[in-house]
Amino acid sequence: MAIPEGYAVAPTTTDHMVKIAVPVPGRExxxxxxxxxxxxxxxxxxxAYQDWMKPFIEAEAEVIQWHTDNDDLEESKRSExxxxxxxxxxxxxxxxxxVRWLKPYLTAVDYKLLATSKKIPEKTIDWVVDQLKASSDDVTPGEYSASADS
Structure with missing residues (x-):
């Protein structure tokens, strides 16, 4: 795509990618x-993430609503x-x-391992999420990390 001279180029998803290697004990x-x-x-x-989460959110709301409606009632008057x-x-x-955000970017095996493995500490998962949440404000289009890193 040719950008006419004098126009600023808006950043895209590919301008804000992170590359992370997550070691898994016992795996080469x-x-x-x-x-x-x-x-x-x-x-x-x-x-897609919201669609995936929707049944869980609705189910949790259903349980909360049941408690709101029934907790103060006698056992015999409570709904099912x-x-x-x-x-x-x-x-x-x-x-x-x-880690669900990462599913489109991983193989099925790697996603399942990341989501369920007891060999990967929770702090490692938190660190990965922190990298994904890190501000992109200091990254200009065409860079993977801020120039200050280089």
Whole structure:
């Protein structure tokens, strides 16, 4: 694409990519992640994440509403508890909500390992998320990291 002279070029997702290697004890190769920072996730992936989260959010709201409506009632006057909603929420891990953004950028095996492996400490997952959340304000188009790093 040719940009006419004098025009500023708006940054894109590819201008804000991070590359992260996550070592996995007992595995020869690390999990290699190349993904945009969260502020630069393409809209269709944000929509996909929201679609994935929606059943969990609705189930949690259903359980909360049940408690609001029933906790002060006698046992015999309570409505049926939404056990399936509670089970759905119970099956969701905080780790998976953190790493789900990376699913489009990983193989199925690497994603499952990142989301479920007991060999990868929670602090490692938190560090990866911190890298994805890091501000992109100091990165200009065409750079992977700020010039100050070089």
């Amino acid at each position: 190769n690390p999990i290699l992640i190349e993904a945009p920072k969260l502020a630069w996730i393409p809209p269709h992936e944000v929509d 508890f939404p056990k399936s909603a509670e089970d759905l929420v119970a099956g969701l891990t905080i780790r998976e909500t953190k």
